[in-house]
Amino acid sequence: KKYELQLRFCEEVIKELTSPRNWIMNQYFTHPVDPVALNIPTYFQIIKKPMDLGTVQTKLQGNAYEKAKDFEEDVRLVFKNCYKFNPDGDYVNQQGHALEDLFNKKWAT
Numbered sequence: 258k259k260y261e262l263q264l265r266f267c268e269e270v271i272k273e274l275t276s277p278r279n280w281i282m283n284q285y286f287t288h289p290v291d292p293v294a295l296n297i298p299t300y301f302q303i304i305k306k307p308m309d310l311g312t313v314q315t316k317l318q319g320n321a322y323e324k325a326k327d328f329e330e331d332v333r334l335v336f337k338n339c340y341k342f343n344p345d346g347d348y349v350n351q352q353g354h355a356l357e358d359l360f361n362k363k364w365a366t
């Protein structure tokens with residue numbers, strides 16, 4: 258029972274993070290980074306564990322997360338990758354922090 262409730266909460270949170278209402282912030286994080294499209298050939302040398310919020314949502318729907326902690330870890334990996342690749346002050350970095358703030362607010366409730 259407890260597990261289903263946790264899972265439903267994760268669904269609510271990922272829905273909010275990927276909502277078109279938050280497109281300004283989340284557009285960089287809802288799909289896997291495409292190093293060819295973005296002309297960043299070194300991306301996979303810098304980012305060893307790529308992750309994006311679309312993949313998190315697919316994993317959640319496919320029951321790939323044993324517990325909420327595993328879900329949280331993947332969400333935080335998206336932000337960690339963003340800060341590693343996009344230097345402090347860069348626009349995409351700032352959008353990552355803004356989206357992470359939203360996540361922390363929802364996750365803490």
Ligand SMILES: Cc1ccc(Nc2c(-c3ccc(O)cc3)nc3c(C)cccn23)cc1
Pocket residue numbers: 284285286290295296297335338339340342343349
């Ligand atoms: C030359 C250059 C510099 C910065 C970026 N960042 C960036 C990223 C990105 C997101 C998450 C992430 O972990 C890494 C990169 N996504 C984008 C998009 C969708 C458009 C423009 C820039 N974007 C792209 C190319």
